[in-house]
Amino acid sequence: MLLVTAAEQSELSTALAERGFGVTWLPDVERALPKLEEQLVDAVLFEVATNRPGPSLDGLGRISEHFPDLPLVACGAPEAELSRRALAAGASEFLSLPLGSGALELALAPALARRRSITPESAHVDQKLGLLGDSARMTGVRERIRRVAGGTATVLVRGETGTGKELAARALHAESPRRDKPFIRVHASALPDALLESELFGYEKGAFTGATARKQGRVELAEGGTLFFDEIGELSPTMQVKLLRLIQEREYERLGGTQTLRADVRFVAATHRDVEHMVEVGTFREDLFYRLNVVTVWLPPLRSRRDDIALIAEHYLALFRAANGKPCLSFEDAALRALVAQRWPGNVRQLVNFVERLVVLAQGTSIGADDVRRHTEEQMAFLTQAAAPQDGLAKGEQALPQSAELEAEIHGDGAARATSGPEPDVARGAPADEAHFSSAVRPLREDVRRAERRALLKALQYSNGNRALAARMLGVSRRTLYTKLDEHGID
Secondary structure, three states: OEEEEOOOOOHHHHHHHHOOOOEEEEOOHHHHHHHHHHOOOOEEEEEOOOOOOOOOHHHHHHHHHHOOOOOEEEEEOOOHHHHHHHHHOOOOEEEEOOOOOOHHHHHOHHHHHHHHHHOOOOOHHHHHOOOOOOOHHHHHHHHHHHHHHOOOOOEEEEOOOOOOHHHHHHHHHHHOOOOOOOEEEEEOOOOOHHHHHHHHHEEOOOOOOOOOOOEEOHHHHOOOOEEEEEOHHHOOHHHHHHHHHHHHHOEEOOEOOOOOEEOOOEEEEEEOOOHHHHHHHOOOOHHHHHHHOOEEEEOOOHHHOHHHHHHHHHHHHHHHHHHOOOOOOEEOHHHHHHHHHOOOOOHHHHHHHHHHHHHHHOOOOEEOHHHHHHHHHHHHHHHHOOOOOOOOOOOOOOOOOOOHHHHHHHHOOHHHHHHOOOOOOOOOOOOOOHHHHHHHOOOHHHHHHHHHHHHHHHHHHHOOOOHHHHHHHHOOOHHHHHHHHHHOOOO
């Protein structure tokens, strides 16, 4: 049972009910506190009012004070200051309204784990924690998480983009003795170093211009719980040094402060990068890597566990059809086979987004193989379409030069090869001397660099120079995009 404290039965209560949760709604804290005394509640969702009457942060603090072990999820407008104050008042998680896809299930993971610790259930609970799949590889992942969850060792979650690394980190927290304490996420590439340091360690009043009051950092907010560093491979060398000291000494200071604070947190990190190679080339500290890599949890790509694709698709179909008012919608067997046959380079994240698209655009009561093919072809048509005219760019954006050099970079160097004579027919065993091979075959690193440059230019061209959109198309952070553009000398 979930208890919702909100001014009115609005989106929050409706969203919970549509997802199959039992919900008790109360308009204020005065009525909520007695209800919590008399009724077993798995979690409280507290909608923080800002510009209208409704529960305030003071009320959130009262619930946290009276029921410190109860998972308390705050919801409200997507404002950084409101999120910070809600976490400081005792919330274990803050969700921005309107609710994003899957965000509610992730935030309620500790409550679901708590219920399981009272009443053992099947592997379906693991699915609610986000670790969907009955394949041997996913069973092994869940078993490894269970084995390491009870300790304090630092865990490094690794896997390709879209495999669910944050879900695994949350599952590890939910399985641990720290499950009733905060799970705090730090995105390593989301902020520049100066802001990231203050966000991580907090600051004292007067530490810098605009610091009008003391601010708790993410380390302090995670006290007793889990601190999750997402995309750790994006950290700058400066922040790597500061993080090493935090993990090694379990000590830190707020910016502008002199008091050394102790950090009682479990460190979990995640990355899709080849960290060993980064250590080898000197872009990631070796000592930090070994501190992070005490225990590794590898998440398999979707292509290596195709038996799980249908299960994942069915699970998210149930979520999305309720949210879209299509309770009778189902997959035909042929549609599931078509989904299993796809490559899914974006892994589970791509599959989930695709299922949501199918649900939103579905016209009947079933989704067939033709629907899967049609939407797949539409997606491919978008990814390969010619660049749109570049008139009407936003202020400050520059149109990309449509030169022969750019066309050659985007479409490969086939034109150059056409004028330089045929390549050796290696497959047919045609003889070719070493000089001919040396001109036709480049070192692998050079080919990879050329391919990376073409991808960057193509994304910029398709996005009309919009770098935020280009970063999303490439599946990287804006910081990574800017770094790559600098590496390749692209303005």
